[in-house]
Amino acid sequence: MLVSWLVLSCLAVVVPVSALVVWTDPGSPRSLSGRLSAVWRTSAETLRLGAPTGAPMRMALSVLLGIVALLCVSTLVGVITTGLGERLAELRRGRSMVLEQEHAVVLGWSEQVFTVVGELVAARGGARCVIAVLADRDVAEMEEALTASLGRGSAVRLVCRSGSLTTVDNLALVTPRAASSVLVLPSEAPDADSEVVRVLLALRAVLGDETGPPVVAAVRDRRQLPAARLAAGGRGTIVETDATAARLLVQSARRTGVGEVLRDLLDFSGAEFHLVDVPPALREEPAGSRFGDLLLCFERYGVVGLLGPDGRPRLSPPPDTVVGTEDRLIVIAHDGVPQAPVDCRAYVDPAAFAAPQPEHTGPVRVLLLGWNRRAPLLVEALRDSVPPGSVLDVVVDETQPVPVQDQACSPGATARLTVSCRSGELLHPESLKNLDLFAYDTVIVLGADAVDGPGHPDDRVLVTLLMLRELELRAGRTLPVVAELGDHRNRALAPLGPASDVVVRGELTSLLMAQIAHNPHLAAVFGELFAAHGASVHLRPAHHYTPPGCEASFATVVAAARDRGECAVGYRRTDSEAGTGPRHELRLSPAKAERRVWNEGDEVVVVANDSAGPGRPPGTLDAVPGMRHDRGDDPALSGGSPGRQSPHDCPAQDRTRGVDGTTG
Template sequence: MERQRPTSLRDRARYRFDTTLARSTGMLVSWLVLSCLAVVVPVSALVVWTDPGSPRSLSGRLSEVWRTSAETLRLGAPTGAPVRMALSVLLGVVALLCVSTLVGVITTGLGERLAELRRGRSMVLEQEHAVVLGWSDQVFTVVGELAAARAGARCVIAVLADRDVAEMQEALTASLGRGSAVRLVCRSGSLTTVDTLALVTPRAASSVLVLPSEAPDADSEVVRVLLALRAVLGDEAGPPVVAAVRDRRQLPAARLAAGGRGTIVETDATTARLLVQSARRTGVGEVLRDLLDFSGAEFHLVEVPRFVRQGPAGARFGELLLCFERAVVVGLLSPDGQPRLSPAPDTVVGPGDRLIVIAHDAVREAPADFGAYVDRTSFAAPRPDPVGPVRVLLLGWNRRAPLLVEALRDSVAAGSVLDVVVDETPAAPVQEQACSPGDSARLTVSCRRGELLHPESLPDLDLFGYDTVIVLGADAVDGPGHPDDGVLVTLLILRELELRAGRILPVVAELGDHRNRALAPLGPASDVVIRGELTSLLMAQIAHNPGLAAVFGELFAAHGASVHLRPAHHYTPTGCEASFATVVAAARERSECAVGYRRIDPEAGAGHGHELRLGPAKTERRVWNARDEVVVVANESARPDRPHGALDAVPGMRHDRGDDIAPSGGSPGRRPSHDGPEQDRTRREKGADG
């Protein structure tokens, strides 16, 4: 046994000192008095003894030391009898206590007043400002997009949440950057109190956005906030209100509470549909983010050019696709507010219809006819789209998973398979949720348990036998850790298996924190969907332009037009030099609206070195290679040659990059190929040459 080290005198003294201080406030004051006397008296004596004019006698010098010490401690300085000196000390102590008490009262009052001011209880005296109610991870995206939408103009954003004002101000300032010209006004208080809502003057605002919190009853709180907001605004015309709810069962209540001025966005359903769209083809999420943020191309509404209104029947929609150089026409908005995205080219443009276009800024370019830049000899030969059953692997389960299964069931061909692997959740309840009433002949769902965080468990799943893998994170984590931790570890395992096999594995992962996007170990055909990010972008777009609410509702509906990435060789032969106007015209032959392209560097690895361009000039000419993709807005349900629910082929699995082979690899019962990297590369090169 190790011999105990003897306790030093310094340690014992420090222990005694700490023990004494911990007894009471009186002991603390006593130590303070002793410490002051231990400094003041010796220094006063040194001052007196070094003064040439000090008394010569010892008693005189001691009296001078007393006077100096008493004046320093503000205890008075009379000398004489001991009683007289004691009374002087008593008066000095009483004066010191009175002054200290007065200073303490004043300091406490000022501190409470400053704390009240920090909580932000004053009325916001602004006009045409944006009001954001609530606090969650979405607030940073929403505030950033509202600031970007008003770039170059005076921008005031008022944020009201039940949090500390200084913390909100610091977090939002750090998110926007110190050099931002946005003026942030933060207020703290209950969102469901009418008097608190009146602090941000929503009646004078240009738009009001209501964000759900991370609490379990967040949707119910959003409904209460909308009711309180309705009480503040009254029945008079007010600013547009945009709110988000997570559960679709709360949609009717939220719409009733918001009234006619409100637009309600469904967060979980939007995330689920984006996951399915990203599983259809890698890169769709990037396209949607570019379309919905204010830093790239976005949707606008413009009038129909006069020169295209020819004949008594009016213009045809197909004639409008080449009437702007950079703005891309994708649909029509009728006078009653009903959108039609990617209608048939022979659709007649009615009186009062407006064009739905995608452009980088508000369309100011003069319309012209760019049909002269179309080279019909550069059109690719028509080819049928691959249609067939698919096999999808879902790793993880959360509250959005049933919505994902529903969206997937609406997007796949009959005979498709979904295998679900859950970690800690019992498989039986998951099987019951996943197999909710629906078309079981279209999608067969099976569930099993597995250790998703253990590398040895995933190889048993025959990963390369699936067309795509979807990874979901937990809703919340109690205790240490983050809900994204499990997703990041699973992605790391999948990436390691992908490198070990030398094959491409399409993976789509859901993350909750946008900062973890940079940390995700993604493969060449992998993508990440940030939970709530798309909803935040939608809310900012609708708040900035309420007329686009119906357009986005059509774009993200379960059935209807949506954004797709098609291989460029569907529109122009590989290696052919053609203008983008030619691609637009070729897409028009397929009843699609080409809005841009995704250029893939042939020298880079698969999925790397890409460049997304939306709204390029119609006059732009380039050589289209085998790996280029064209971004189109298409209405799949309106195409007679494509069965409802057909899922786009996912590259790099059981089919070639060229999409010439059905996702199932032919017949539904055919097993996937397990060729090595050389065989995979050879097949891709042959597909490119073909």
Template structure:
């Protein structure tokens, strides 16, 4: 028999007929339901009556009993008698069933709508002094974690998140990443970020701080500006929460700052990330040092009141603080003065900017910390040599990296750029070239190579041993760039294979989008990763915790453009000599820098750059090695580090101060053994 003429099985035909019948109308469905109920209830009721020993003996009596049992089961009434009475009883039963079903349906629908509304997160948050996070990106976990750590030990705390996504998914994702946090409650709401009515759900006017995360799509910066404008309509003029936001492109920075208003602080993520990558390439270990400094797990920046410091010089205050490191002053008008001259006098109303383990007021010691002048290294600028760098990949931060290198490297330096085919390097650099760029020959020579970066042979022909460091960049394609870490990981794998094959160490800094990619990245002995936006997220959390730090971070990361540096310890103390940390602090002050911690070099370790010991005690003594590194805050551009006024230390390199002056009797000019 032909396959097309085969008879369809009876079961399939019956199922098809049943489905087609049910799909006709609601009345048809009700009819089938009634028929199915009668087909089950009536036979069972008949069986119950006929097996009941107390049932009537007559057939008519038993049929009446079957009727009563079936009617009670179907809630149709149990009236017996003439046929009209029984039909009226059925009608009343159906009407009662319809009314009850209608009431049940209305109640069920109302409860379902209320539950759906609750799941949508559309109820207003009735909290005060809470933190509000607006938006969603890869760094939200970092922001929420740091906000939680910043309020640790402060009692009950609420963090509210408003995002354009399902609130249940938002809360589940944050809870999975953060775990159970004691004393902190997450409240998630859903809404359009640029709609004032939706922003009002999280009650921003009663919040302690509002953090607006930059969106990852192509119009993310415009969304941030519109969100800030919507917030401005909800926040009355006068006292209110601190608003902290970030944009990717610096072209939108002025508009975002205008929209944020006087209480707002707006950061630029791309330029900050580019500067960090340049710093990390020239001073390996900076990403780890900055993470240690900017999170709340150890020591961090604080603005503290030190009444005992009024009238003293900054040098004396810095050396009379034992467990915190002074880095500058916050003047009465709110302007920061970082790494001031050692003899700068602390005036009434000034506050001290320190790196400390908590924000408690730190009393000054009765005497200056011991400084061993015999262990001091000779002062004098050590010019950095020309460098040769390799840049793998290209994205919107790459021109900023090239521009930063052109401004900071020594003449004769070179940069080899390796990109995928299709990248017009000259056009990209021309679009980002500053208008005030010098007409002179640049200090950096840029050479462009076109290779398939996904292929292992992409680096063939490049003399990797001749590079001082390598920068590996990710791509910016797509609204969810998490997958764009794959090319960077492939490049790291190739570089790591070269290190293992040649036995040489090549400093590599890689830019990643997803912090989880850093856990699987094949990093070498002198390699590190920079998670895009992580530094900005940490700074945003710090400003939200203490708004006074906004001016400090603006000075460090914007005006000075990366004033934090890691320098080898032989810049400050003689290698192999035992000296207190106060000696390093005093030597840094003379060079126009503020020492805030150090990293002890441990030979034969798997990773060269570990945690930095921040704000150690001034009296802590150790034998300093040339490979040890000191984390310092450097002077800004235009400052003369060799100013004679900075020479505060005695001996052949500086004149002793007169008694009673800073650096005189009882100052750092005395030998450690005389204290």
């Protein structure tokens, strides 16, 4: 029917117009038969039917050939159009092979993907790079979301492919064998860890036993760590997300600002960890180079440790440690460009050293509002760090069906930390008023898991923070609060006080994965830095190193920290005259010659060793948060360690920051 109407429509237009053209042509034949023949030739040429004249049979055969030619051409055009349409549809579905070399491959989709992709782009320093993302989602949606997160002007080429991650054929689409690194992200599904293990097995089948790119994966449950390590093989590094988030919460609870320092150290926009060789001039010392002397041998390097030839790091070793001939320096710097050694001892003023101060180690009181799957790990981290006699009060929502009492009050909890649990309406202001909030050293607010109930998991946390901030303003007192959020975009919405901080769930893990993917040789360094015991990042009051109001160089602070067995790498300045409360400025790896007046609220960023737990020698490494160590062992995943607490001389920030214990 459509073809018939199309033929009639064409004839209705072509024949009359051809007749009009012939009749208006002064050179057309005078006879009617001649003019009709001219109309036929014009119409035939227009319809591509040919223009032979003569016998009717000859004209009929010409029409037949023209129709056949028209059908063939139309069929060819249709075949080509259909093939192109199917190919474009296949490209839109993300089913074509990625023909790239040295690209980064990201497997999986979650809130972490935006941080991971952004850091992979930042690691290239503005150079052109290709990132291939494979997830079981629509390709157009993934490209639109990632482009909106990165910005239209970024120098990255995003290649998104859609399909199941556990299928070998789908993994082959992103050509992981030719990639520079492969990252496996866990989803928010309940069986996300099992899926990560299956993806690692499928990836192992694609890569084979040959040397391939480094693989970095993340799991939530520590019980899945052995299976994930076996599936990843020797090229894999496994990070445990929940344990990392729990320890970051505890670190932020013991002193506000630790999370900001770790974010700055792990992203690619500021100072990062680097490995540099010891300058030959320093190796030629007759008695050998000592670690303490190297702290003042570089103008802009913050030396924090040594990496032995066996790949085992030593962060913040004793100052008299002799540097081996094959040791490399672990430094914090804004770039990895080698620097010539500079003798910075002339900048040190011993008269500006602060007098030794005793440290308070009394028990602390912690209030935990909310409960989720990371809460038991948080309780365990607190138990390993707080002094004996400490108290943890847990308040959960009345509608929460989790057996909190059984999870929190596990065997051995009362030896160091007494835990009590009760239920209440956390979104009701009266419930918070009855808790005597200012009697606690710190308040920790946890959000619900992403799979628990409708709505956004951060909604309850934001409302709770709003009510806590209101109570803080009414009382005119500082309330130290640490909150956990799931979406980094909600950080700007959180109403925080001067002694409050926010930990974005999964953000630190994403930064850590991007760092290891870009610098696989630093995996062991991060393994010790975030272990349950050993060296970790701390914020110490500046008056531990130089008296308040004293003008001194940063080299003086480094020397004073060296005498305390610590490595100073930066400082956090506080501007108490800001109109909206204290304003902080973080500076990492400043020049040793930089001089400033150190105020009461200033803090120094140091890398220091925590004291070892009972029966544990100093420097023993744990596998938490799950990263593989080069020495190949798999030590215990937890342990106890009595903590230390810094004196609190700045009421605006440190009055109740009592948990300054030893979690990595």
